Amino acid sequence: RDAKKDAYWAHHDLFLSAYALWPTGFFRLSLPDEEDMEWFEANYPGWDAHYGKILREWKALGCEDPKSGFVPIQWLIQNGHQVYVDRVSQVPFCPTLAECSGSLRVHEFNGQKHSFSEDW
Numbered sequence: 001r002d003a004k005k006d007a008y009w010a011h012h013d014l015f016l017s018a019y020a021l022w023p024t025g026f027f028r029l030s031l032p033d034e035e036d037m038e039w040f041e042a043n044y045p046g047w048d049a050h051y052g053k054i055l056r057e058w059k060a061l062g063c064e065d066p067k068s069g070f071v072p073i074q075w076l077i078q079n080g081h082q083v084y085v086d087r088v089s090q091v092p093f094c095p096t097l098a099e100c101s102g103s104l105r106v107h108e109f110n111g112q113k114h115s116f117s118e119d120w
Helices: 002-024 034-043 047-060 072-078
Strands: 105-109 112-116
Touching (some): 002 047, 002 072, 047 072
């Protein structure tokens, strides 16, 4: 059951986290334009109400222009959405915005905390 849900939503969750982090890395992603967003909604019903809503707000705040000073990861944190990096896959995930089945697990080992998106 979870695999079917993950196949449907996990890559969208990953894009949202990756886009939020691009200013802190050495890569640049573009936001989907309106035509892309229509395609996503047509092929993934419910996409626009969740992801499209966030991406439109980021666009309105100037995230596509590095000179604007808008950093999506700061927006996430200010709105109560922490991004973690899965210790196993090294993939960022945001459990409070995720539509897939993964959920946050933090384990402490030798005094260090490690985040996981699945049971280990």
